[in-house]
Amino acid sequence: MFEKIKGQDKTIEILRRSLKQNKVANSYLFSGPEGVGKFTSALYFGMAVNCHATLDRRPCGVCPSCSKFLSFSHPDLIYIFPFPKESGKSDITVQGEIRSDKTLMEYEEYISNKMKSPWKEFFFSKNIGIRIASIRMLEHRIQLSPNEGNYKIAIIEHADLMNVQAANAFLKTLEEPPEDTIIILTTSKPNSLLPTILSRCQNLNFYPVPKTIIEQELQNFDTLEIFEAKMIARMVNGNIEKALRLMEGGRVEVRQQTLQFLQFVLEKDDRKFLELSNQFRTSKNLSKLEEMISQLIMWLSDLAYFKHEQSEITNLDKTEMLETLFNSNPEVEDYAPDLINFMEKMLQRLTGHVNPQLVIIEIFNRFKDTFNNQNQSAAQ
Ligand SMILES: [Zn+2]
Incomplete structure (x- = not known):
């Protein structure tokens, strides 16, 4: 199944080799940008060391052990990820029981989504983190012998979101992990981890x-035109998860709405723009706004x-709109770099606690200032 992970050949080869030579480490750090297959690789690696198939076919994805991993129900899989905190109480017991009904509901939904598409990112409703209760649960569970597998597999996703207390407790676990346990951390921000954690893991x-x-x-999606595939590939900066997500959910709709947005900018139609922006209240x-x-x-x-x-243009089928925008402010060399910079800041801002509608309003105003349409109105 490793061949399903795209564009990480070298890293996957290292994992395969360690499997073949039976030289797996006790702790790994999978680091790299979002959406490139870190979690899926961790899951497949955990499956591979416990798979019942012959060595060269591991993980097979169909044996009883693999099936349980794929449904996140293997008793030797310990999966830790950031989730919301209910105020005031310890949210998870050492046995891994979640105390708050609300959190439990969200947790179950998260797992069921992850089961359908392990490569995909899902988000909780509010401030998430990895807290000490989760690490205590991890400690407790890795001390037990494996139930069915050769190894207990602990995956800590977004390990950089451990709070200080959790990180310190986790460090102790890392000092002496049981021989029959493999701990895999994934992160896109390795520098946010304690150096002592980094130094104790094999970094991939x-x-x-x-x-x-x-x-x-x-191009496996037959509904997609080649230039659209090109456009998406260029847009996602190597984030294959995002590319596939765009294919699945509302890509065409968002493209349509982006065009409308531009139309409203050119027409200075505040009323229609507000209607459009209401979905981001x-x-x-x-994710649609992003x-x-x-x-x-x-x-x-x-x-x-x-x-x-x-030849570098991606919206090849919309040259009319491009031309109109261009004519409404041909000084593109002057404004484009700044505006792109500004847009990237806006994207960044969306990751914080901000009202998304205010962000799109700010963008709208900036676009109206830029594409002020003076030339056109003068000509009319
Ligand atoms: Zn298997």
Whole structure:
């Protein structure tokens, strides 16, 4: 099943080799950008060391052990990830029981999503973290003998979100992990981890997935035009998870709405824009907004190429809109870099506690200032 992980050949080869030579480490750190397969690789590696198939076919994905891993029900899989805190109480017992009904509900939904698509990111409703109760649960469970497998597999996803207390407690666990346990941390921010944690793990790097590989993967979707595959591959910066997510959920809709947004900018239609922006009053459609901002960045980069390098343009089917935008402010060399910078800041801001609607309003105003349409209105 390792071949399902795209663009990480070197890293996967290291894992395969350690399996073949039966030289697995007790603790690993999988670090690299979001959406490139760190968690899936951790899961598959854990499956492989416990798989019943012959060595070269591990993980097979179908034996009883693999099946249990894939449904997150293997008794030797300990999966720790950041989740919300209910105020005032310890949220999880050492046996791994979650005390609050609300958290439990969200937790179960998270796992069931993860089961359907392990490679995908899911988010909880509010401030998440890995707290000491989870680490205590981990400690407790790794002290027990494996139930069915050769190894207990502990995966700590987004390990950088451990709070100080949890990190210190975890350090003790890392000092002497039981021989029959493999602990795998995943993170996109290795520098946020304690240096002492870093130094105790075997570090494996994951890399942005090359554009060509993402393009190839996207071409498996027959509804997609080649230029669209190109556009998405360019847009996601090596994040294959994001590329696939865009394919699944509302990509066409977001593209349509991005076009509307631009139309409202040019027409200075505040009323219609407000209607459009109302869907972002809560964070429910946050990923849609992120997608929209990424697409707007793509439009800006198209504008920058519009006069001189048409081969670099991604919105090839919308040259009319590009032309209109260009004509409403041809000084693109002057404004594009700043505006793209500004948009990236806005994307960053969405990761904090911010009202998404205010972000899109700010963007709208900035676009109206930039594409003020003076030339056109003068001509009319
Ligand atoms: Zn198997």
